[in-house]
Amino acid sequence: MIELNNVSKSFILHNQGGAVIPVMQNATLCLKPGECVGLTGVSGAGKSTLMRVIYGNYLAASGSVVVGGVDVAKAEPREILALRRETLGYVSQFLRVVPRVPTLDVVAEPLLAVGTPVGQARDKAASLLAQLNIQERLWGLSPTTFSGGEQQRVNIARGFAYDYPAMLLDEPTASLDAQNRATVLGLIETAKARGAAIIGIFHDESARAQVCDRFVDVSAFSPKAAA
Amino acid sequence: MTPLLQVKNIKKLYGARIGCTDVTFDLYPGEVMGIVGESGSGKSTLLNSLAGHLAPDCGEVIFDTRANGPVDTVTMSEPERRMLARTDWAFVHQHARDGLRMSVSAGGNIGERLMAVGDRHYGSIRERAADWLGRVEISENRIDDRPSAFSGGMQQRLQIARNLVTGPRLVFMDEPTGGLDVSVQARLLDLLRGLVREMGLSAIIVTHDLAVVRLLADRLMVMKDGRVVETGLTDQVLDDPQHSYTQLLVSSVLQV
Numbered sequence: 001m002i003e004l005n006n007v008s009k010s011f012i013l014h015n016q017g018g019a020v021i022p023v024m025q026n027a028t029l030c031l032k033p034g035e036c037v038g039l040t041g042v043s044g045a046g047k048s049t050l051m052r053v054i055y056g057n058y059l060a061a062s063g064s065v066v067v068g069g070v071d072v073a074k075a076e077p078r079e080i081l082a083l084r085r086e087t088l089g090y091v092s093q094f095l096r097v098v099p100r101v102p103t104l105d106v107v108a109e110p111l112l113a114v115g116t117p118v119g120q121a122r123d124k125a126a127s128l129l130a131q132l133n134i135q136e137r138l139w140g141l142s143p144t145t146f147s148g149g150e151q152q153r154v155n156i157a158r159g160f161a162y163d164y165p166a167m168l169l170d171e172p173t174a175s176l177d178a179q180n181r182a183t184v185l186g187l188i189e190t191a192k193a194r195g196a197a198i199i200g201i202f203h204d205e206s207a208r209a210q211v212c213d214r215f216v217d218v219s220a221f222s223p224k225a226a227a
Numbered sequence: 228m229t230p231l232l233q234v235k236n237i238k239k240l241y242g243a244r245i246g247c248t249d250v251t252f253d254l255y256p257g258e259v260m261g262i263v264g265e266s267g268s269g270k271s272t273l274l275n276s277l278a279g280h281l282a283p284d285c286g287e288v289i290f291d292t293r294a295n296g297p298v299d300t301v302t303m304s305e306p307e308r309r310m311l312a313r314t315d316w317a318f319v320h321q322h323a324r325d326g327l328r329m330s331v332s333a334g335g336n337i338g339e340r341l342m343a344v345g346d347r348h349y350g351s352i353r354e355r356a357a358d359w360l361g362r363v364e365i366s367e368n369r370i371d372d373r374p375s376a377f378s379g380g381m382q383q384r385l386q387i388a389r390n391l392v393t394g395p396r397l398v399f400m401d402e403p404t405g406g407l408d409v410s411v412q413a414r415l416l417d418l419l420r421g422l423v424r425e426m427g428l429s430a431i432i433v434t435h436d437l438a439v440v441r442l443l444a445d446r447l448m449v450m451k452d453g454r455v456v457e458t459g460l461t462d463q464v465l466d467d468p469q470h471s472y473t474q475l476l477v478s479s480v481l482q483v
Contacts, residue, residue: 014475
């Protein structure tokens with residue numbers, strides 16, 4: 001489902017004397033449907049960078065990043081957009097929304113984007129928000145004013161609204177209390193059971209052990225180790 | 228899939244000075260493309276050349292028309308181009324005054340576009356005008372007021388209603404949120420996003436506001452000195468800019 005081959009990435013800072021910062025080299029990874037891989041490595045090792053390269057957020061310098069048959073490293077913007085709409089979901093650490101849009105619509109949006117009828121999309125959104133303990137009286141408000149933990153749960157609800165065949169989860173369980181964490185891990189397990197390939201970053205060891213089938217240490221892809 | 232718009236090597240000179248040059252891209256149905264760059268970078272020149280407001284010195288702007296398939300709009304006859312501008316195209320000006328008739332009522336402004344495409348039934352025109360006023364969140368009881376009695380944000384929303392009432396397939400927007408206060412801007416962005424999704428519009432949006440393109444545009448084109456220096460997926464260009472000018476632009480945004 002997700003296949004990375006010899007991916008490398010470096011940042012060139014033109015406005016800071018043209019400094020070149022290599023961050024990743026020879027990253028190779030292969031995921032089957034229904035598999036969950038945990039990325040490990042110290043902070044700054046390049047876990048989030050690897051995720052962003054897969055999502056097409058960062059441009060890979062070389063190598064191929066094939067998700068659901070599309071090479072993200074070379075695809076046209078519209079192909080990547082279609083991929084993100086239909087195949088590849090991403091739960092980032094931060095919620096980014098249009099101000100003034102009600103929470104329920106924020107969560108329902110990925111479903112609307114693939115053409116789900118409004119009523120059905122809202123029902124799904126409502127059930128996810130209820131599962132994640134977001135009080136119903138908040139559903140009509142914009143999440144921009146919510147607490148950090150609430151925003152994160154809204155973000156997770158949004159990420160799981162549509163059943164993506166492949167998902168990237170960047171610290172989905174950070175800053176959640178035990179009960180909500182269990183709910184999120186439940187959602188991940190359900191997604192795995194329906195055949196989703198998942199790459200996750202979990203700092204919480206028990207969470208990691210519960211959902212991940214195997215681990216990949218990204219420091220192996222860092223240029224220093226290769227040199 | 229046929230691109231809705233194919234732009235090939237567009238060049239516009241002002242005397243010896245370059246307005247914009249070597250611009251080539253394809254826009255597909257349902258895509259929203261943002262064009263960013265500092266003032267004087269040629270983004271408005273490009274937009275006006277594409278929309279037929281300026282005659283480019285060379286290049287092709289091929290639009291996939293409903294009737295005849297892909298046609299070059301640069302070499303098309305003036306009546307044909309004007310017909311296109313009234314039906315399948317829409318142009319949202321930065322200053323609402325440039326896109327509205329200030330001495331005609333709000334309803335009349337919307338109705339004019341309908342009449343231009345052959346609608347003649349007063350009742351149905353007024354009904355659709357009222358419907359569109361509602362969609363852009365202007366109270367229906369303002370239908371007989373002139374836009375000169377509207378606030379800037381309302382004028383901008385009226386301009387959008389006037390442009391979209393004929394169900395265009397391609398919308399050109401020049402700084403649609405420029406000069407509006409942030410609360411009105413947020414409402415307008417939300418409105419535009421909803422309309423793009425519901426109507427399946429394609430749009431080309433010129434702006435210097437990177438936050439606006441991040442929310443609205445799927446793709447981004449960065450211009451400097453009349454040339455395109457970088458193109459790509461919006462979040463990729465903003466999060467991982469490759470060209471030195473784009474890096475400067477992105478790193479210059481003030482954090483709120």
